[in-house]
Amino acid sequence: MRPANNDQVSAFARREFLRRGGLVAAGLALGPALLTACGGPGRAGESLTVWWSKGYYEEEDAAAARIIGAWSRATGRAVNLQFYSTPAMGSKLTSAVEAGRPPDIAYHQNARASLFAHQGQLADVSDVVDTLALTPIARSASRFYDNQRQVTSTFATPLLTWTIPIFHWKSMLTEIGLDLREAPRNWDGYWEFWREAQRRADRAGAERPPTAVGWSLSSAMEDTPEHFQYVLRAAGTALLDENNAIDVSGPGVRDGLEYTLRWISDLYSEGYTPRDSISWQSGGNNQVFLNQQVFMTPNGTLSIPGSVKENDPAAWADIGTSGWPEAVGGGAPTALAKFGRIMLFEDAGRVSEAKDLLRHLMDPANVQQYLEDGRGRWYPTLTPLTEQPYWTDNPDPNVRAVHEIFGSEGLAPDWRELSLAYSRVEDLNIWAKSLTRILIDGQDVAKATDDALRQVELLGRQFGAQA
Amino acid sequence: MKTRRSALSTTALVAVGVLLAVWTLLPVYHMLVVSLSPSDELFAGRLWPEDPTLTAFSTVLTEGDFTVERFWLQLWNSLFVAVVSAVGVLAIATLAAFAVARLRPRWAGLLTTSALATYVIPLSFLAIPLYKAMANYNLLGSQWALILATITFGSPYALWVLSQYARASIPSELDEAATIDGAGAWRIYFQIFLPLMRPPMVVVGIYAFLLAWNEYLMAFLFLSEEDSMTLPVTLGNFLNSDQIQWNVMMATALFYALPPVLIYYAFQRNVSSGSTAGGVKN
Amino acid sequence: MLLAPPHKRPTGARRTLRSYIRINDPWVFVLPYLAGAAFLIVYPVGYGFWIGRDPLNYLQLFGDPTYWAAAVNTLLFLGVGVNATLLLALVLSGFFALRRWWVKALLPVFILPWAVPVVSAYLSIHWMLNSEIGMINTILRGIGVSSPPEWLNSYGWAIVAALVSYIWHWLPFWTLILLAARMAIPNDVYEAADVDGATGIRRLVHITFPLLRGTYLTSTLLAAIWTLSDYNTVHFITGGAPGDTTHVLATLGVDYAFDIGFIELGVSVGLTALPLIIILIVLLVRRLKADDGGLA
Known part of the structure; x- marks a missing residue:
């Protein structure tokens, strides 16, 4: 004997069944809506979110954390800094942008900036970048077309560069x-x-x-x-x-x-x-x-x-x-020349604070510190740094060879x-x-x-x- | 129970066994060779490293490298996520399977059908919608996001396996006998249904465990801090640059394969102990 | 009463009965499942369809030979990969049902391919298949094969390599499922058969297989559905190389969505598998209905 085979279903029970089923369904449908409402953005008081491409050496990440930590202490502004591997961060940024939850700042070594700029996701950082002593090539590679606002402007900041020797x-x-x-x-x-x-x-x-x-x-x-x-x-x-x-x-x-x-x-x-x-x-x-x-x-x-x-x-x-x-x-x-760039996301809603951190990150001393902890694997984008002995007279012949390439006529x-x-x-x-x-x-x-x-x-x- | 003789001779069986062992173990053996190779001998095309070293293994166990600096914590994270997911899938799916297969309401068919409709978009394409859902529910960054996703996408399959088994091999006389004794549905569920469901529950439990244990994409997307990440994310991080530490990566992966195997070994008795249901007769 | 637990109640005790029924309702047992589904299936799946709504993306895909190559490879995985895996799993489930100590000892070893993290295992296989320094060709040369195949360098061998790796990874899981199904066959069925004198092969053909048929077919359909979303195998074994000829829909779609950042195009790739999935799900539902009679 199986309960499902019970044929004596009274009209009352059927109504009761439908009513209760309806209640359950309504409850289940309402749940996500309620949760969503409770968990709304409301991010004003939250810490600034920074996503950073994971380095190859431990010291690289430590340097980034130190530099950002110094800004955080000086301004009293909390920063939530996360390191993600470079290939995986592309997926994460894509998802976050689509979900409307991008980080305030992302440093990424893939050429995603042109896409995000095209989609109108990036904040215009001309005011910051114009004051930087960038090499002409680095400057030329920071301007992109924004298809939403229909303008070409500076939408990313080249933190560092590298070549293919x-x-x-x-x-x-x-x-x-x-x-x-x-x-x-x-x-x-x-x-x-x-x-x-x-x-x-x-x-x-x-x-x-x-x-x-x-x-x-x-x-x-x-x-x-x-x-x-x-x-x-x-x-x-x-x-x-x-x-x-x-x-x-x-x-x-x-x-x-x-x-x-x-x-x-x-x-x-x-x-x-x-x-x-x-x-x-x-x-x-x-x-x-x-x-x-x-x-x-x-x-x-x-x-x-x-x-x-x-x-x-x-x-x-x-x-x-x-x-x-x-x-x-x-x-x-x-x-x-290829570039690792810092991007500021408009949708995160705190562009002016993010710009302040960007200025700090692009401070020549900080950039030099980050690059040195990367053991010379990268090359600076700031002209004054390229003239420093660390790059011109590095004891590592590989670093010197790269310095020579970056000074060469055919660089593009x-x-x-x-x-x-x-x-x-x-x-x-x-x-x-x-x-x-x-x-x-x-x-x-x-x-x-x-x-x-x-x-x-x-x-x-x-x-x-x-x- | 009688041991039934196979028509095949023992020699043939042993041959099958050896073949199977080679087939199964060759890639694992290769991982072992890579993990035992010093950095300058990786993929040198040898069947055994000329100069084998356990350095990669000790590096992993002592967290002696940047790449594995949170090995034990992340192993714990994996274990937590996988165990909670497995328990969650088992709880939800046994309850639903009990309703579908034993209580047999009118809508049982509708439920199983709609459960299968879960798979209408291949899971790898749901990563972005799920990310958005988790963002809406404010679950991003929490291990519960990963656990809930695993439970949700593991349950339809678990429900199917369990209800099939429940229909096929638990005699309905058992329910009826209990009903006559005046037992309610919940008592039948706990006292009769669950004990008899042990064999498929082990398989489904391992399935759910491994689903969470080896999940990379959702783990990476939903979790944010390295301290809460599971180990597959760390394994993926080895591909951060084109200069990959293959030996440490393979050593980590080999360690990571051990817990599921040990767990399976511990519960194996329940799977292959023969037909439980057949043993219960009135 | 429709909502009654699996036993009849005397109609007299209606008041206490009502409160009693609630807790024993079938609804109550499926509530946790429905809650999860409402939160995490309905919305994301619906949203997925919304992302893939632009018809232009489909036009672009259908004009792209790489898409069609991926579609053909996907069909190869479904037709060859899934069926080969399930057939082997069926045979092996018989092997592992044997009551010998060494067979039982082999089982935990056999599940290793399922337990090893796929990223590392597949990357390891990728290097094993390297034509010059890979372990496979080292062994082949060792046993006298003078010019072993260059596994990953041509479409034919590369897709075979991906299929074999797929089988390697998935075989343990389906073997265990079929093994559990075998174990679920009540002993008295066999005992009755013994009385009728059915032993050995005859017992296998006339009793075991018919009883496993339902599980086998359903497993095949589910394996096919899951294979449509299997990204790891092709991504790590061939990576689509040589020349993007070995992609499947899952790798092509995920690469478009994540590696390139074209989410809508990527999700559209996934949604083009929809007709296939719907056919599979319809078949599956039919199967499940056919099973409703069950064994018992």
Whole structure:
């Protein structure tokens, strides 16, 4: 006998059932509404919320906490400071902005500023940034288009910058009788030097002969578009016009792209970068480099030498840091600058206080302190700091090499740092997909070039409002 | 109970067992090799490190590195969140399963159907709406946000497993006998239903435990302070830069896999002790 | 009375009965579940649909070959991954039902893939599959395979690698579920079969499988639904490489929403799986109705 089979349901019981069910349903529906009402924002008295990209070294985070703590004590204003890892913070910021609960201040090393500015999320910080002694390049990379207010202005503050140098193992070259200092600086000669290194190592008959270059072609790596852009720019391609809008009609754009696609796919198909470089994930090139499977790899910041400095001083001393070769047709070597930026969120509602903290954070002494605790992995954006002995005469040859790159003629902001439309090109992996189609599906390079250009142009139009 | 002989010979069974052990353990073994490798020997392609070292393990246990500086606290956080979630899922789902499978109201079908509709949007896409909901309820930053989310999304499945089992293997004569004795629904639930539901409850409990134990995205989004984070967030933090400390990461992960296995081991008796219901006869 | 507990009451004691009924109402037992659902399912799910409301996003997706590649891969995961996992789990649940000490000792080891944090386990597998220094190819070369496959460097092998990793991770869970279902078969069913002389394979085919059918089919449908939201497998094994050919809807959508910050586009990717999910849920509901008769 089952209660559900009870057929003698009286009309009274049915009404009672419906009534009670209705009450329960109403209660359940009301609950969330009530809770929401109770937990409204009402944030005036709360502490200022700061989200900070987690450093690579413990001291970096400690420095940030110290600097912000000093401001908090001086102003009597409580600060809620949280550290999140860089890739994860993107998700967190996205969610928080969508939920209308952004932090007051976020320091992030990804080029999200162009997107948040476009969406009208960021506070205009011109008044603060105009007073800072920023390098011209850093200043140019802090202006974005706000599609809500339809203005271009300063919506982010570059706290620090970094570039993508080339790292190599000196001893691996010495073993086969080569030295990078004697390598040609012109584009073709330079790369032929590394190919020659691989051929010599092959002839020497090592058990597992190393490959020339750790070059990323994988759609799962952020390094891929960086490496790609270096060749693109060395080939003289200018994808952005003077307003940072995508313009594919310029002279040489198509030729430059075709050259780049052919050059990189040849490097792979001729076996001068590891077979797995087409499927690497984050850290793939770092790992094969540290395993000495490649002679050299381009990589952002000084994290590669930094990772062995303490545990393996001999390996650290064996790693050389240098800039890129001259452009394809001669001319200054390309050097891309990327930025870690501080953003103030309008919706958090306390912009003036946040600006006060921003001024404190951008105080040259504080920036220098933060960068020193990052062990010189980053580079300053404030001109007076770049002239300090810490950068000009650092005992660490890697830091000196980076200082030299930042003083070089070919230095320019990564297009990603300037243009939301170009960020889309990279985010949608248009470069990696083109390379894969050439290398795996055997697509013709000219056809791949046309396809890629069409997509780039389309994205340019989609986000073309940023003038 | 008789031991039933399998048609397969013992040799074949042992072969299956060995194959299964290799299949299961190879990736875990690889993690062990990585965690035992010194930093300059990571992924060197060897089957056993030339120079194995326990440094990574001691680093984790002594919180001897920036990356694992809150290992024990966060292990505790994980344990708290996972245990409370498991208990919550079990409580909610056994109650509902009891109503659906034993009391059998008219709307039982409607309830199970709507419970399954929970999965209409894949969970990974609900992260942002859930974040907004938690913000509305002022639960952001609290471990209860993670616990409540796990309970809510674990319960529909738990409800299904438990009500299936309850229908299939608890003889209805048991309820009827108790009813004749004058026992109310709650007494039947506590004294008859729960004890008989032990086998599926262990499986569902472990399921809910692991759901919370290994959750990364929601843990990261809902929690804010490092002191209240669970360990998967810390494991994710290893990917902070492209320079990854693989050995410490794998050592942490191996430690982290132990508690669920131990818990399962402790309750295993309840799962494979044979059909409980079959043993109860009138 | 509809709301009566599973026994009849004498109609005389109406006053005390009313208060008694309330506490024993089926409503009361499902109240905690309904509360959770109202707070954390109805609103977020509704809000999710709201985020994905712009038809332009769908037009953009349907014009993108990467989306279609992800859709095909998702179907591969549902068709091949889910079914292979469940079939293996069915066979293994029989293995683990054996009453031998070493089989029981193997069980806690066997659940390790489920217990190991997925991020680390999948990253470990990713490196195992490296064509030059990965452990798999080291072993293959060791046993004389001169040119082992480059696992992750072509679409074919990469998607196979992701599927195998998926099976590795999910097999223990479904094995345990089917094992529990096997254990739920009352012994007297077997005893009756013994009397009829059914043993060994015949018993398996004629008694065990029919009784497991319901659980098996329902598990398959649920596994399919969950697989639609499985982000970790593809994200950490292939990351979509080479050239974004190995994405599934979950990775593509989550990457769009979180990595790129295009929430609406990302959620729209998730919602394009809706027709599939609705079919699965309808099938599931039908199954559950069919089960209503139950065994007992």
